[in-house]
Amino acid sequence: MTPLDAAPGRAADLSPHAEWDAGHTGCGELVLLLRNRLAALAPGQRLRVVAHDPGAPEDLPAWCRLTGHRLLEAKPPHYLIERRSTP
């Protein structure tokens, strides 16, 4: 994971705190790895994900609904997910 410097001052709301290129990983492998990536962040921090798997546009919104993480943006292959407050 690549930690990013927070943009100082303005327009920082949707800036990611980390990025992850998931490549063509999909299905259970994708969400299990994603779970671990988000667990490494603090509640409320955001992860920018690049996921090229053809199932990701359906899977990632479903997974966020199941787990309570917030999908802030979905422009395949780019996604922005905010970590939930609970562990």
Place this chain on the structure above:
Amino acid sequence: MSKRFCVSLSCAKNDTDKATVAFVVANAAVASDKETMVFLSIEGVRLSQQGYAADIHEQGFAPLAELMGNFVKAGGKIFVCSPCFKKRGLDETRLVEGATVVGGAKLVEFLSEGSPCVSY
């Protein structure tokens, strides 16, 4: 919505594609905060033995041993059908991490408390 999820798998090296996909789906379930159990029966019980899955690697998927290890590490459980296990003369001292040999009642209990189940 149920908090549990069961994946029933009856294959091992006789259908490595099914065996692999079963654990991929199980990983999706455990990653989605479901209390997830893989029920190994029939030929599937062979996967309960240490080292058995080491040479199973379907194209386009992670190696099966890695999928199984990640599943258990994430909190998933593996139940192994006792009569199927005994029929094949497998070794209880060589169970993979997270695997428990169980009778049918354990499966019935898990499902009866409310769990969807997908079978491979």
